[in-house]
Amino acid sequence: MKNLLRPAQLIPVLLLLALAVLPPIAVGMQDNFWVSFFARVLVYAIAASALNIALGFGGLVSLGHALFIGIGMYSVSLPAYYGVSSGWVHLLACVLVCALVGCATGLISLRTSGIAFIMITLAFAQMGYFVIVSLKQYGGDDGMGITAASEFFGLQLNTPMSVYYCAWGVLVALTWWVLRLRASPFGMALRAGRQNARRVMSVGLALQRYQLAAYTLSAVLCGVAGMLLANLNAYASPSSMAWTVSGELIVMVVLGGLGSVFGPFLGALAFLGTEEVLKAATEHWMAVFGLAILAVAMLGKTGIAGWLLNRSAKEGQA
Amino acid sequence: MKTLLQTEVLTKRYGAILVTDKVSLDVREGELHAIIGPNGAGKTTLINQLSGELRSDSGRIRFGDADVTGLGINARARMGLVRSYQITSVFDEFTVLENTTLAALGARTHAFRFWKALLGDREALAAAVEGIEAAGLRARSHVLASELGYGERRQLELAMALAARPKFLLLDEPMAGMSVQESAAVVALLKTLKRKYTILLVEHDMNAVFALADRISVLVYGRLMVTGTPEEIRGNEEVRAIYLGEEEIA
Numbered sequence: 026m027k028n029l030l031r032p033a034q035l036i037p038v039l040l041l042l043a044l045a046v047l048p049p050i051a052v053g054m055q056d057n058f059w060v061s062f063f064a065r066v067l068v069y070a071i072a073a074s075a076l077n078i079a080l081g082f083g084g085l086v087s088l089g090h091a092l093f094i095g096i097g098m099y100s101v102s103l104p105a106y107y108g109v110s111s112g113w114v115h116l117l118a119c120v121l122v123c124a125l126v127g128c129a130t131g132l133i134s135l136r137t138s139g140i141a142f143i144m145i146t147l148a149f150a151q152m153g154y155f156v157i158v159s160l161k162q163y164g165g166d167d168g169m170g171i172t173a174a175s176e177f178f179g180l181q182l183n184t185p186m187s188v189y190y191c192a193w194g195v196l197v198a199l200t201w202w203v204l205r206l207r208a209s210p211f212g213m214a215l216r217a218g219r220q221n222a223r224r225v226m227s228v229g230l231a232l233q234r235y236q237l238a239a240y241t242l243s244a245v246l247c248g249v250a251g252m253l254l255a256n257l258n259a260y261a262s263p264s265s266m267a268w269t270v271s272g273e274l275i276v277m278v279v280l281g282g283l284g285s286v287f288g289p290f291l292g293a294l295a296f297l298g299t300e301e302v303l304k305a306a307t308e309h310w311m312a313v314f315g316l317a318i319l320a321v322a323m324l325g326k327t328g329i330a331g332w333l334l335n336r337s338a339k340e341g342q343a
Numbered sequence: 344m345k346t347l348l349q350t351e352v353l354t355k356r357y358g359a360i361l362v363t364d365k366v367s368l369d370v371r372e373g374e375l376h377a378i379i380g381p382n383g384a385g386k387t388t389l390i391n392q393l394s395g396e397l398r399s400d401s402g403r404i405r406f407g408d409a410d411v412t413g414l415g416i417n418a419r420a421r422m423g424l425v426r427s428y429q430i431t432s433v434f435d436e437f438t439v440l441e442n443t444t445l446a447a448l449g450a451r452t453h454a455f456r457f458w459k460a461l462l463g464d465r466e467a468l469a470a471a472v473e474g475i476e477a478a479g480l481r482a483r484s485h486v487l488a489s490e491l492g493y494g495e496r497r498q499l500e501l502a503m504a505l506a507a508r509p510k511f512l513l514l515d516e517p518m519a520g521m522s523v524q525e526s527a528a529v530v531a532l533l534k535t536l537k538r539k540y541t542i543l544l545v546e547h548d549m550n551a552v553f554a555l556a557d558r559i560s561v562l563v564y565g566r567l568m569v570t571g572t573p574e575e576i577r578g579n580e581e582v583r584a585i586y587l588g589e590e591e592i593a
Contacts, residue, residue: 205457216434221435227417228503
């Protein structure tokens with residue numbers, strides 16, 4: 026618990042707590058935009074945390090995680106289309122399909138490594154994208170509206186506020202778990218594999234099984250983020266599973282701090298926040314945004330979380 | 344004494360080059376068996392075949408009562424056939440204790456545990472501490488592997504092998520690149536390990552080999568030329584001929 030008092034932990038924890046009390050204040054100020062915006066931040070933070078398990082811990086550079094966001098979205102919209110609004114059904118569909126697809130694509134992708142792994146995960150995601158686009162009866166290119174939001178215990182995720190708190194709860198639980206996971210045998214085996222794959226094998230651990238489990242786990246969690254996103258937008262569309270989304274997730278994780286516990290949250294917040302501010306300031310926001318990301322990348326490979334950690338380490342020495 | 348590890352006409356070729364040429368070797372339980380040979384004799388290739396990192400083209404490897412020819416390195420490590428590397432191979436971002444505990448855990452069980460900390464695993468931790476102490480790294484337990492000196496990294500390599508509580512240790516040049524003092528420390532360490540473990544040692548340092556080994560096998564161009572006690576090897580004319588001009592046999 027003493028660790029929580031260090032800036033590297035304290036700042037993200039305070040940010041999370043601040044986000045818990047933000048909605049009533051925003052509503053009091055008659056400003057619903059910020060609730061929707063931060064709900065989106067929370068959802069992407071969940072997706073980035075999920076990717077971080079594969080990418081940050083396992084070193085598996087997947088450029089196809091948008092596929093799982095898409096599966097999550099459509100596991101809300103498709104049952105809803107047929108009048109099923111039970112959140113448990115949505116969740117079950119999401120978990121099952123993501124686990125199945127994650128496991129199958131993971132099995133094939135993990136036979137490769139490096140650039141080939143990146144390309145093959147991208148290829149799978151594009152396949153999923155074009156399958157959805159080709160399903161004209163479900164809106165195809167245009168996507169489909171969601172008339173019946175997921176319902177858990179009588180609570181409907183049909184307002185930004187309800188999605189917001191649901192996402193907040195999921196993110197806090199997930200972050201807490203990742204904190205444990207990082208030092209657990211599973212997390213250590215994964216992180217060891219990223220540093221020296223050969224050595225993990227000679228230690229007696231079948232690395233590929235852990236990598237496959239990590240990839241599947243991260244796929245399922247990404248799917249949950251997709252479910253929340255579908256409810257937030259009341260819409261499921263193929264554009265949310267475009268390959269650029271996979272790229273943005275990677276940028277969030279790297280920006281925040283690869284393999285750190287709070288990094289993905291900080292990364293999602295910084296990424297979407299900067300995007301929003303720049304969009305308001307200039308039409309050519311993308312050019313400025315690129316430079317901003319470049320600047321952070323040059324700060325070092327440990328991202329925002331690493332920067333906070335280094336700062337506190339220096340203060341500790343002084 | 345019972346044979347613990349046995350190879351039968353083990354062969355490995357890289358294209359046209361025969362790197363391991365019908366090697367039939369037996370290592371008895373409890374002995375320290377050394378393999379020597381000039382550079383390029385195929386010592387590391389042989390170690391890689393024994394550890395399971397490299398598939399053999401033909402021949403068999405028996406470990407205890409089991410045929411392990413078809414098993415991979417992680418399966419062999421689980422059975423107690425544990426190796427250390429010539430080029431130090433540790434996890435740089437982990438501390439000495441984390442490195443060693445992971446090695447201890449991997450030898451014993453799987454890592455499909457998602458909540459309790461690795462360092463909270465008492466059994467693995469106890470084995471790790473034992474390995475660290477045996478390797479003489481106790482004071483450096485909480486230092487990152489990346490911050491260790493060269494000799495210390497070699498010690499960590501040994502600690503990781505020992506933490507696995509192996510039946511059989513494959514040591515690939517544990518003294519490579521060490522200073523005289525560091526080498527002496529490792530020789531002293533290996534002396535304490537002798538008899539507790541069955542050890543197959545590949546080493547260039549002839550003084551160390553002749554001081555430690557119960558039996559020595561000489562590998563030349565992938566072929567096992569002769570196996571014998573240090574005295575027999577020292578008196579062998581063929582061995583002398585091979586090493587003549589290269590270095591004096593102790």
